[in-house]
Amino acid sequence: MRQFINLSSRFMLIGLLLFSSQAVMSQAEALPRAFNANFSVAKGHLTLGELHASLKYQGNRYHYKKQTKASGLAALLTGIKIIENTDGRFSKETLQPVDYLFNQTSRTKSRVEKIHFNGNLATGSYKGTPFKVAIKPDTLDRGSLELAVARDVAMNKPQLTYPVVEKGEIKTFSFARLGKETIKTPAGAFNTVKLSVVRNTNKRKTTFWLAQELDYMPVKIRHNEKGDVITTVIKNYKM
Numbered sequence: 137m138r139q140f141i142n143l144s145s146r147f148m149l150i151g152l153l154l155f156s157s158q159a160v161m162s163q164a165e166a167l168p169r170a171f172n173a174n175f176s177v178a179k180g181h182l183t184l185g186e187l188h189a190s191l192k193y194q195g196n197r198y199h200y201k202k203q204t205k206a207s208g209l210a211a212l213l214t215g216i217k218i219i220e221n222t223d224g225r226f227s228k229e230t231l232q233p234v235d236y237l238f239n240q241t242s243r244t245k246s247r248v249e250k251i252h253f254n255g256n257l258a259t260g261s262y263k264g265t266p267f268k269v270a271i272k273p274d275t276l277d278r279g280s281l282e283l284a285v286a287r288d289v290a291m292n293k294p295q296l297t298y299p300v301v302e303k304g305e306i307k308t309f310s311f312a313r314l315g316k317e318t319i320k321t322p323a324g325a326f327n328t329v330k331l332s333v334v335r336n337t338n339k340r341k342t343t344f345w346l347a348q349e350l351d352y353m354p355v356k357i358r359h360n361e362k363g364d365v366i367t368t369v370i371k372n373y374k375m
Contacts, residue, residue: 200223275301321370
């Protein structure tokens, strides 16, 4: 009888462990998988620099980092560097940003934005000016926004509209679907969903190609501002 109870206890323990591991897996599966990727940034045929992006998970925390650095002639002229860090918590498909940093430096100036999320409040500073704004539970930062869009495209959600803290204000970011497209890149061919940022003006147009193979993270971005077109394309990646 005692052996039966011990055996039953072991089966119950194994079952609980399996259930716990499946719960963790279901949480991770709701968001893009961890990855490292390198991109080229160009204006026409002129290479401006490179971008490195990485997404990591630790327990129920996510860490998304992007670093852009000018190269070649652009480095000589501007010396521009951009660091963008996002840290937050996740529960299944829910994202809860905690800290966000955007730091852009060049030879002549710098621009820094810091945000801390705490409950229904976001505090931080932009260009040295502090701010404090009330937020709703689904409010994001610019980095977490990319993860949320990837999640929602993977889940085929009809609406792609998000409240985002930017420059001390709450702004609404919306995306329109432009269909599907297979594109070729230095990292290979990808099956993508094509999106554009919805804006009230034609002076700026931003288009994203989100790859199914990378859990709908961007593999190509094209930004057109007053005729100047900047294109970012993936070169290699590891998941």
